[in-house]
Every structure is written in structure tokens, then in C-alpha cells.
Amino acid sequence: MSPRASHRLPAHRRLTLALAAPVAALILSLAIASIALVLSGSNPFPAYGRMFSYGFELETLVDMVNRATPLYLSAVAVAIGFRMNLFNIGVEGQYILASIIAAQVAAELSLPAPLHLTVIILVGMATGSLWAVIAGVLKVTRGIHEVISTIMLNAVSISFVVAMLFRRWDVPDESLNQETAEIPASGRMPNLNGFVETFTRDIGKGRFLWGFVIVAIIIGILYWIYVSRTRPGYDLRASGINPLAAEAAGVSPKRTIIVAMALSGAVGGLVGLPEVLGRDYAYGLQFTQNLGFAGIAVALLGQNHPGGIAIGALVFGFLDSAAPILDVHGDAPQEIVEIMKGIIIFAAVITYVVVQRRRQAEEARAASLAMASTEPDPPSDAPEPDARPAT
Amino acid sequence: MTPALSLENITKRFPGVLANDRVNLTVAEGEIHAICGENGAGKSTLMNVLYGMLPADEGRIVVGGDEVHFRSPRDALAAGIGMVHQHFMLADNLTVLENIILGAEPKGRGGRIDFTGARRRVTELGDAYGLDVHLDEPVENLGVGERQRVEIIKVLYRGARILILDEPTSVLVPHEVEELFRNMRDMCARGETIVFIDHKLDEVLEIADTITVLRAGRTVATVKPDEVSPSDLAELMVGSELPTPETRTTSVQDTVSLQVEDLSVLDDDEREVVKQISLEVRRGEIVGVAGVEGNGQIEFVEALLGIREPSQGRLLLEGAEINEWSVRQRREAGIGYIPEDRHRRGLLLPAPLWENAMCGHQGKEPYSRKGFWLAPKAARERTRELIAAFDVRTPGPDVAAHALSGGNQQKLIIGREMIMTPNLLIAAHPTRGIDVGAQAAVWETLHLAREQGLAVLLVSADLDELIGLSDRLLVIFRGRISAALDPATVTPRELGAHMTGAATEAEEPQHA
Numbered sequence: 018m019s020p021r022a023s024h025r026l027p028a029h030r031r032l033t034l035a036l037a038a039p040v041a042a043l044i045l046s047l048a049i050a051s052i053a054l055v056l057s058g059s060n061p062f063p064a065y066g067r068m069f070s071y072g073f074e075l076e077t078l079v080d081m082v083n084r085a086t087p088l089y090l091s092a093v094a095v096a097i098g099f100r101m102n103l104f105n106i107g108v109e110g111q112y113i114l115a116s117i118i119a120a121q122v123a124a125e126l127s128l129p130a131p132l133h134l135t136v137i138i139l140v141g142m143a144t145g146s147l148w149a150v151i152a153g154v155l156k157v158t159r160g161i162h163e164v165i166s167t168i169m170l171n172a173v174s175i176s177f178v179v180a181m182l183f184r185r186w187d188v189p190d191e192s193l194n195q196e197t198a199e200i201p202a203s204g205r206m207p208n209l210n211g212f213v214e215t216f217t218r219d220i221g222k223g224r225f226l227w228g229f230v231i232v233a234i235i236i237g238i239l240y241w242i243y244v245s246r247t248r249p250g251y252d253l254r255a256s257g258i259n260p261l262a263a264e265a266a267g268v269s270p271k272r273t274i275i276v277a278m279a280l281s282g283a284v285g286g287l288v289g290l291p292e293v294l295g296r297d298y299a300y301g302l303q304f305t306q307n308l309g310f311a312g313i314a315v316a317l318l319g320q321n322h323p324g325g326i327a328i329g330a331l332v333f334g335f336l337d338s339a340a341p342i343l344d345v346h347g348d349a350p351q352e353i354v355e356i357m358k359g360i361i362i363f364a365a366v367i368t369y370v371v372v373q374r375r376r377q378a379e380e381a382r383a384a385s386l387a388m389a390s391t392e393p394d395p396p397s398d399a400p401e402p403d404a405r406p407a408t
Numbered sequence: 409m410t411p412a413l414s415l416e417n418i419t420k421r422f423p424g425v426l427a428n429d430r431v432n433l434t435v436a437e438g439e440i441h442a443i444c445g446e447n448g449a450g451k452s453t454l455m456n457v458l459y460g461m462l463p464a465d466e467g468r469i470v471v472g473g474d475e476v477h478f479r480s481p482r483d484a485l486a487a488g489i490g491m492v493h494q495h496f497m498l499a500d501n502l503t504v505l506e507n508i509i510l511g512a513e514p515k516g517r518g519g520r521i522d523f524t525g526a527r528r529r530v531t532e533l534g535d536a537y538g539l540d541v542h543l544d545e546p547v548e549n550l551g552v553g554e555r556q557r558v559e560i561i562k563v564l565y566r567g568a569r570i571l572i573l574d575e576p577t578s579v580l581v582p583h584e585v586e587e588l589f590r591n592m593r594d595m596c597a598r599g600e601t602i603v604f605i606d607h608k609l610d611e612v613l614e615i616a617d618t619i620t621v622l623r624a625g626r627t628v629a630t631v632k633p634d635e636v637s638p639s640d641l642a643e644l645m646v647g648s649e650l651p652t653p654e655t656r657t658t659s660v661q662d663t664v665s666l667q668v669e670d671l672s673v674l675d676d677d678e679r680e681v682v683k684q685i686s687l688e689v690r691r692g693e694i695v696g697v698a699g700v701e702g703n704g705q706i707e708f709v710e711a712l713l714g715i716r717e718p719s720q721g722r723l724l725l726e727g728a729e730i731n732e733w734s735v736r737q738r739r740e741a742g743i744g745y746i747p748e749d750r751h752r753r754g755l756l757l758p759a760p761l762w763e764n765a766m767c768g769h770q771g772k773e774p775y776s777r778k779g780f781w782l783a784p785k786a787a788r789e790r791t792r793e794l795i796a797a798f799d800v801r802t803p804g805p806d807v808a809a810h811a812l813s814g815g816n817q818q819k820l821i822i823g824r825e826m827i828m829t830p831n832l833l834i835a836a837h838p839t840r841g842i843d844v845g846a847q848a849a850v851w852e853t854l855h856l857a858r859e860q861g862l863a864v865l866l867v868s869a870d871l872d873e874l875i876g877l878s879d880r881l882l883v884i885f886r887g888r889i890s891a892a893l894d895p896a897t898v899t900p901r902e903l904g905a906h907m908t909g910a911a912t913e914a915e916e917p918q919h920a
Binding site: 245246247248249250251252254255258259261262263264265266267268269377380381383384 | 739755756758782
């Protein structure tokens, strides 16, 4: 170590520590998935090779981003809660409810294109937010733990409210497909194929890159700014780290819980909109569920960091979009990617802890070195000479 | 005769705190041995070491003549040491009998629990020691005293010959205390040895055969109750070394900074723990509130800060009523706060120092602009100034707060308040658990700030600190201001006697 103690760990050291965990997690998950494949009688290497080459085809990459977009939004929603030590398991109920209401409002409104789209997005955010705030209010006023209330609110949302609304708003037509009324062109999110194709070959196979990825990126940036560059974001983090110290510093714990749930729910309300506004133009039976739960895993993988979550969402998006090729060629069951996802999370959580301990130890060592180099006095508790005579 | 138990030179360190510093304790067979000392004196740590819950860094434990090494409470129990915790560890929905045998169930035929045998043994134990419990009552229906008896039987049932009772009277009402003491005497008469932790003087003097006093992690004395008066014991507990007398120049101004009128505060259990306190602190004045912990100080301070709503009374800051103000409004109006427990109320341990430095001032320049946009660069710069000005020993502002030693953490907290030039500083135990050097630095800081017109409310139990720093001294006892003393003339012994209630009780004997 250099004699002039630097005030933080060197940049390359911090980067190594930051990357160590996810890389280790990936390697471990590939290794364990390989064992699972061998045990089930498949050869892992051709399977991985096939996934890899298929996964990096342009169309599969479009699938990957389309899959990653809602995962990212969901994970950011969960991460906002995590930052305040709140476990918002209710993103599931929040986004499904927000999606059907946003879809119906979108179909009934007629506004000029940019305004129409903006209103739909705001309706989705408001719905998700209000639904999440119910759990916040229950926690603040009645002391009900948010895990319990959000799980129950999921059931109420999906099995009751959405089911009722869907019965009411489902447009009967000759096709067997049940869905809400179609959203007019002004309320649809344009796709980005034209933009991408200026750099690449044409995107084929009827794939469209959903424009909502832009919204996800903006949300990610806003999340980063809010959490690390604003005072309310600081309050939120402080309250999550030590609510008692934050309270003494003027951060009302109750208020912060409500704000965190409201923001988490607002972002959660966006999760279903990429496919409603970019693919289906309605809420219907084909609507993807379980994104709220997947978001918890991605937030964990990304350690609540906007960049980390983006990587996590893309990795999961890649696995999901590359997996179907396995069934086509019969190399391995595509469900192997579910095993991989599980192991990635497991391994990531464990390695994060290891890396964090490591970093803490290095910091503590640096701090005690700083003390030793400036400490003028010997420790005040110098042992006294033994008074008892030796016998 | 071989002592039942002896601890030799037990040392236990926590990061930044020396909780036990070469503590020695010898407990004779069949006696009631009281360990007393203030909160934070290291009693609980010592008992946790003895019970195998914490490993000692240094020192030996000898039980019945043999050196032992406990790695868990199970080992301690095997050596015949049992502990009754201050907070009971009982399963509410099980009956008394089920609770007693839980984890040590006698096996009957076919792997079933031998309830008949268990009942016989527990009844025998209860009769032998005069511990009266209803075996088939669910624990949730029991009062506190009876729960405690269940805990004691639980320990006896596991074969303990040495019982550690951790502040057993703190949860009891007076007649329950009497019953507990009767039980304790019965147990000793039958050869049990009891180590009893307490900081209430009258109780200790009444029940103990021998008293060991701990202060600041060290054994200060081992005495017999008939050799000491309550005020001797008080002095031993809170310390009596006279501080170097400060040259007392008064800087007290006329303007009243903080005025408290008739303030009462309830704790979480709705008990009135602060009772009609009135006081005022002027600019340039340090008012010391002296008291042994647990006399309502925490709730009092929380009410001043706005964390806890008072049940009655008025608070005025620089003449303006602040009862309805939020914590944030009060902090922004210039109330600085040094918490009694820096880890609990003071620091964001995993966060970097610069984020800790702004904690409580996050809405102010230079930490943020327009009260909204954080300014990490300026905040780091300010933190560097703070580190230099208050001699915080750290590699820099980006280190996490938990990497620092206790004294440096405390200097950081004091620095973060003082660098924002508060109007009123509420300093609760500002030098607890820090080394002598850091302590002197903190005192110096408070002295200087007072001369520049800062009003300080100093809540403390440290006699040196109270007498050396305060312009006026108030004693808080059982939620009331029980005495007002002049720090220029009061002796540590008198102050200690007032703080522990020995003085008041000597003047007006209580009728039981």
C-alpha cells in the first residue's frame, strides 16, 4: 500500500470487487446447470453452444430486450421498496391491475398521439401507486407487515378486481381471444425497428423492438437521480439503513413508508404496459403474468442498483429468449434455464455477502492504518504491571 | 473452601468499546452475589460471557475448581450454570409444564414425552424451593412474577446449581420483589448459588451476601452489605474521581434558548416516565441533567426532539412554541443532537462518512442545494473539513462509518452537529464508551461552543463530566427533577447519592 493513504479503495480494486460476485454467480450457475443436464442425459456443451448462437441472432436479441424491459421496470419497483427496507411483493397485483385499467382508459380516450400515450402511462402509474399505498397505509396505521398485506392485495387485485373488470370490459367478438377493446393508433407505443435497422440488417420474423424500452431507460435514470442525488432519496435510503437514526435526523418513518410504497407502485404500474401498448394493444388472456415476482429476483441480482438491475434483466431476458431453441433441436429441455436463473440468484446472493465482507475488512484495515499513522498516544488501556508477587 | 465460581481477568472487547476490562469475580457456594453497576458498566456482557453466549477475549472461568471453556449456553448448563434473562423466553401458547420441559423433554415409552414423570419432578422442585406455579396454565395467562418463577424452575429443572438472574426485579412490582427475594433465600438455603444483577441500591443491600461493583467495564470493589452505606455504594457505582476543576468563567446570557414547562411524557407502554419537568437553558449555558439511566432521560430527550409526543406541557425554542413542530422543523431551527447510543440513533453504519456527516442536516447547504438536490462533492469537501477540525481518524470521507473506532465515530457525530453551529445542543452521554483522549476533546469542544453562546442540555451519568462542564445541575430521578445543585460546590459523592436516590430516600424515608 502506498504511504499516502488514499481515501477510498483504488478504482481497479473496487471494480474487481463489484464484478466478482456476478461473474462468480454466472460461472457457478453454468456449472450446476451442466450437472443437471448430464444427470438428465443431455450433453451440456452443444446445448449451451446452440443457446449462444441462437441467442445472439438479431431477432432473439430483440426478444431479449422486449423481455428485459418489463423485468427491469418490475425490479426497479421492488428496489425502491428495498431501499427503504420494504418488501413490496405486491408488484404483481399492482401491474396487472394497472394494465387492465390503463388498457381500458386508452381504448376509451381519443387524444392526439403523444398526449394520449402520456395519459395512459400516467393512468398506469397512478393505479399501481394507489394500490401499493394501501399496503403503506395499513403498515403505518395498523402495523400490518407489508409482506402480508401485499400478498393479500395481490390476491384481491388479480382474482377479484381484475377478474371483475375483465368480465365487464371484455369485448365479445367472433374470435376466441378474449380481450378489452382495441387501443387506437394514437395510444400505441411506436416500435424502434426503424431506428435499429439503421445500424443493422432488417429485423425479420415479425419481431418488433418495443418502444417502451425508452421509458424503462428513463425510469432507470430517474431512479438513480432520485436515490443518489436528491434529499428525499437520501431520506429514503437513510430510513432503510437505520430508521431510528433517520428519525432523529428529521425523517418521518411513516411518511417515508408511504412515499416509498407510492413510488414503488407507480413504477410497478408500468410493468405490463410494454406489451399492452407495444404488442397486444389491449389487455387480454395472452397478458404475461408473474413479472412482479420475477422482478424481486432481478432486483436481488442487481443489488438495487439501476445499472446492476439492467444487467440482471438482460441476463434473464437472454435466458428466456434463447431457451426455446433447446426444445426445437431436442438438445435439452428448455426448463433448464429456470434452474439456471434460480442458481444465479442463489449464487449471487451468497457471493455478494462474501464480497461485501471482504470490502468491509479492507476498509477497516485502511481505517486502522490511518489511525495508527496519526495516533500520537499509545492506547490508553496499557496493562498494569501484575501486582501480585509470584509464588 | 473452593468458590462455586470464579472469573479471572475476563476481558471482552467490541469494536471501539472495551466492555469488560480484566474483571474479577469470586462467588462462594450458597451465597447471593449481587453484581451492580450502571447500565453500560459491563454487567450484561460479563454474564453473557459466563453463560457461554459470548466468548471472552482473555481470562479464565473456573467452576467448582475446574477451568471451563463455554462455547454455548448448552456448555454452561452442563457445568451447572443457568441464566434467567431479563426478557423472558417462554412460549406463550404452551402450558407452564410444557414450557419447563421444552428442549429437555423426558422420554417415555415409544419416544413419547413422559409427562407424568416430568410433572412429578417439576412439582418436587417447586415444593422444594417454594416456587408456586400452576403447571397446566398456558403461559399467556400468567402475570410477570409467575412467568419469572417459571423461568427459574426451567433453569433448576435443567440441573443448574448456579443461577444468574439478570435484573430480575426490573419487571416486578414491590410485593413481587419481596416474593422473589423469599424464593432466592430459600434456594440458597438449599445450596443453590445465585448471581444477581441489579442497579437498585436498596434491593442489593437487602438481599445480597456479597456485592461486586462494576464501573466502565472494571471491577471497582467487592464489599459486604453491612460494611457500606447506600451512598458509599452509589459512589462506587458512578465513580468519584474529581475532575480537574475548570476555571469557571460564566458565559451565560439572558436569552432563554430552550424552555420546558411542565412536560410529561409516556413511554411505549403508556407509563408516565417523565413527570412535569420544567427547566430552561440560556444561551451560553450548559445545563446538566444528571441521572442513572432509565429515569426517563431517553423519553425526555425524544420529546424535546419531537420524536415522542408529550402528554402535557409546553416546549419553547427561543421563545417560540415548538410543540407542533416536526423533528425536521426542530432540527432545521438549529437543534443539534448527540444521541445516547451512537449506533442506534446516530449513524448509518454501512454508509460512507460523508453521508453520515449530512445526516440531520441533509436539507441544508452545503450538503444540498435548494433543500432538494444533494451535493455529494460539496458534502465530501465539508466532511474533509470536519475530519480535520475534529480530529476524526479515518482514511477519508468515503469510508463506511462502521470501519471507525467508537471514539472516532463519536467525534464524527459531535463534529457534524458543531460544524453546523446549532443554537441548542442536546447532548446525551456525549462521552460514553470512548477513550480518555477522545473524551477530553469532546469536553473541550463543548466548552468552546458554550463560550460562543451555544445553549447545551447535557444529559449524562458521568459525574466528572456533569460537574466539570455544567453551569447548573439538575438531577432526574424516576422521571422528576429531584434536586437542583450547584456544580461549583457539590461533591461527586453528593451528586452520586442524589442520582441513585440514596440522598432523597435518606431525607424522606419511604413507607412501604
